[in-house]
Amino acid sequence: MANPCVFCGDDRNRLSDEHALADWISDLFPAYPAGVAQLVGADDRVRRWAQVPFQQRLKIVCVKCNTGWMSRLEAAAKPFLTPMLLGQRQELRPRTQKLLAFWAVKTALVIDHFHPKERVVPDSEYRALYTLRSPLPSHLVWLGRLQSMPRERAGDIVAAASAQAVTYLHSDSDSRESIIRWASEGRKLYRITFRVGHLVVQ
16 A cells, blocks of 8 residues: 555555645746755754755655646746746735635645654645645735845855744734634644745745
8 A cells, every 4th residue: 555645645646756846946046056955953953965956855745636736736826926936026816815825835734744753734734725725714824025035155045944833823913813712722833934035935
């Protein structure tokens, strides 16, 4: 029996190599053929190793999901994401906001599998996202824009990500009551933040 797809749960389909960040994103940053990955562990110890940007792949998604709804999602989001990644202003209508929120949550859930032993997202979230094809009511998504990309030593930091289990999330008044209720119910709260180019997502 093969390992099941983290999204659809089917173990009959072959798992494919899923890019954590879609391959088309690497075409936007051709000046970065090499890079350095950095991981800060729970003990605050920092590990670094050489890595080609945007080529991290994870064998967690079946071919059907990868070439089906996930591929369609990337294609639909790409026209809106491209200018945002490059630092250009972009007006987002409500329908586009929902689309990008779906892309952001899907990407965050894939990123959470970078380090399986330190995962913070429950398996049920993957199946629920697959079923709804939309962020869950308990997902809060923020998008931001960096005016300039930060530099570290020899080059720009083109991508970064962190995943944390938390006991509380600071939020605006619209979602604050929900967060307080979820925490009081003992529900698991987590925060995944990632940045690509000028786009920051939490």
